[in-house]
Structures are given as structure tokens and as C-alpha cells.
Amino acid sequence: METINQVAPKKPKRPDDGTPAVSVENVHKSFGKQKVLNGISLSVKRGETLAVLGRSGTGKSVLLRLIIGLQQPDSGAVRIHGEDIVGLSLDDMGRIRKGMGFLFQHAALYDSLTVEQNVAFPLEHHRPEMSSAERAERVRNLLAEVGMEGSLQKMPANISGGMQKRVGLARALALDPQILLLDEPTAGLDPISSGEIDELVLKLQAEHQMASIVVTHDIHSAKTIADRLALLDKGNVVIEGTFAELQSSENEFVKNFLKYS
């Protein structure tokens, strides 16, 4: 199988100067009177995968939306490669987002476009130097990488949830991002599809050396794909570390979370 990088757009890789790829510093976020994030701080280095775990409604997805700038924090800083993105204009934020890939919880594929057109969308807008043949080849390779090469002309409504997530992942990787954000990549999938997605994320991570943040409820998936895990409760990190460190924690919430997962 060809790898994505065989026709990947030529782009200089950012030198690793020790600056975290993503850094969230003392971020607060409320919706009305409901406090969702309460002074949370996290950071992820290049080549590292952080899994963010927690109960529903603890602000995991909001955290990802703040990192990609779809929402703004009430206070605190969100830094991408050291640059604070809070308050940036849409066009400035666009410059940052070109180096980021985002897999939405429900894939969020464009329902009026085919699978092929969905993956080609970021390339059409940000790689004008690519010819149509080069673009088509890159799209085919991306889809082959996620095992969807046979569904180029299908519409999103005509493929399963797991397949939609694969296509969403291919679209997130189209611009060869340095940062990958995955929102519940295995939610709603059967165990086999979940395992396949986990393996896919691991493989892509090994090939691309991205900084990845994976929001999930699935402790098994987190254990498989992440270098570090962060457990959230009441808008803040209860514990952060390896799976072994979580297992050895005496914190009642951590013990309960692992017990019922």
C-alpha cells in the first residue's frame, strides 16, 4: 500500500525547539452560569498523544473546540506552537488551522459532496499549486490509507458511521497537519471498528509524528493509542500520567472511573 507521504504536499516541518505544539494555560469557560472549564492547563509535545478522558459534560469536547478556535475561552491562553490564538481574526486563525487536523465526533462530512470531494476540499482551498491529477492521486492515497479507497464516489449518507469517521480522518490528514485533534473517534462504533480506528490512529501517528489530542470515553482506546492520559472532572484535570499511573492512583474519582470503564 502506498503511504500518504508519497504525494504529500511539500511543506517544511517545524523544527522541534522544545515548545509544546499545543499548550492550554489556566483556561476558564462558562456557558451562562454553567462553568465548563475551570482553570484547566495541559500541554502536548510534537510526536506525543494525549488522551483526555472524563464523564459526559466535563468539557472535553469544548476543550478541543477551544484549541482549534471554534470557541473562545473566557480567560486563559491557548497556544499553538507558542502563539496565543485567543482573539485572533478568522483569517489569522485560518493560517494556524492549516497545520491542524480535526476529526469531529460525528465526522461532519459535507453531505452534498462525495467521499472523494470531501477529502479534496482542504486541498482545493489551500494547495492551489497542485494539479487536478496530483490532487486526485493524493486523495486516493489518503483514502487508501484509511481503507476507503473503494468508496470514492459514494455520498456520506450511503456509508456507515465507522466509514464516515475514516473519511473524516482522511480529510483531517489532507494538509499533512502537525497537530491532530480527535473528538470521540470510537464513539458509537462496534468493538471491531473501534479497534480498527485505534490501529489506524496508531499507524498514522507513527508515520506522521504529529502532536495528537484524543477526547474519548473509551479507556481501552485511550490506553492503546495515548502516551499520556488526562482525566477531567468539574472542568479541571484530576490526574495526568500514563495508564499505569492512573491505575495506581488512590484518588476516589480515578478509581471509580477505571472501575466502571
Added chain:
Amino acid sequence: MERDSTPGAGVAVPLPGATVLPGSSEEQGEPGLIMQFLEWFGDLGVFFMRVVHAAFTPPFEFRELLNQLDEIGSKSLPLVALAGGATGIVISLQARYSLTRFGAASLLPAAIVFSVIHETGPIITGLVVSGRVGAGIGAQLASMKVTEQIDAIEASAVNPYRLLAAPRIIACFLMLPLLTLAADLFGMLMGWVSQALVSPLSLQQFVTRGFKGATFNDFLPPTFKTMFFGLIIGVIACFQGMRTKGGAAGVGRAATSSVVLASLFVILADVVLVKLILILFP
């Protein structure tokens, strides 16, 4: 794009008997009607400025603009022509009855032509396009919003105001005068047919009598005022669609509110524009 404060249209309707959860909008209390009204206008102003900025800065989305010119212009043409034609018949029937009573039946062609080009052609076009295009844009963008497709566009580093809103609004702005010409043409044509069926009158005679004394000032300002109707329809439909929340119910609300608000603002704008035209082009 910040979407945390979207009062009014963004509030999901609770099911009967639903529990009010701590921290929910019900528990927090909604702002008063006046505050909601002011916030809506404030948000609309911010939205409009973002669209203007996106529309006049590169990259330009010409392909999407062409799609929208076809979607909004060509595909509205049959409906606008039909509505214009029907209005022409109604004006002809009503005017014949009134003018005959006052012994002025010979003025019927002029009455039809002036009614159609001054007012009924533009306003009928505005209202028909509000219904067809306003609902279509509102529902389409709302559906994209609630399924996170607009967020996905933004996450792909593409400005959704530039890709989605600007082409639709520009297409409405450019297409309304052309559609008005079609409504005017079919209105006058069907007005003549309606009259010719009652008393023989050639098309040439109808045109000669109808346009006697007419100037460009009778024709151009009412036609070009529909550009403002197009702007209103496009901006309101895109705004209502892109600020939606609340799943399928939200999509329905966005479609309905797009049509209602666009129609209302078109009629209100018409009042102001007619007065302005009468002052500027006496």
C-alpha cells in the same frame, strides 16, 4: 467564529414535562424581549461586517458564486414569471372594472404598465424570492450548522462567511433586478392578454398606449431598488441559518424565520425606498 451568545432563534424547545436542568437556559433565565431584539440587531451587524470583509478580500469564491447565481437566479425564474404573469392578469381585471366605472377605459394599458413596473413587479419578485430562496438558504445553512459542517469548514481553515454567506448574498443582490425584469415582462404580457380577450387590442397598441409618457425614471429606480431586497433576503437568510442551534427543530425555525423576517423587512424597506425614489426622481 464565536457562537456562545445566540439568543432567540437558537433556543431549543423543551419537550412537555421536561425537567429544567441546573445551568440550562431555562434555569439561567432568558434576556427580555427588548434585550433579545437589540442583541439580534447587534449580532446581525457583526455578521454583516464579517461578510463584507470576506466578500472584498481574496481568495474569491467565484465558482460558488456562479453556482448561487444559477440556484437563486435561473431556478427562481419560472416561479417569478408565473407570479408576475398572474399579478398582471389581476391588475388588468381590477383596473378594467375601476377605470370603466369612471369612463377612463382607454387608460387601461398605462395603468397596467405603470402598476407593474413601479410597484407590483418589484414587490412580487421580492416576496417570491423571500419565500423560495430565503427558506432554501435558511434551511440549508441551518442543516449544515447543526451537523457541524460549518464548523468543519472553519476547522479546514476556510472562512465560512467567504465560502457560504458572501456568494449567496451577492447572488441575491445581482439576481433580484434581473428577476424583476422577468416579472415586469410577464406581468405586462399577461395584462395585455387579459385585456385583449375582453376587447381586441394589438400588442403594439398596448405598448404604445402603455408606455406613452414613460421615462427611464419610471423604470430604472423601481427595478434597481430590488437590489436592496436581494441584500435583505440574502443577509437575513444566511444569518438565521448560520446562527441556528437545536437539531431538526432549529432547522425548521431557521427556515421559517428566514422567510418571515426577509418578507417583513422587504416590505418595510419598500416603504422607505418608494418614498426616497419619489423624492430623488420626481
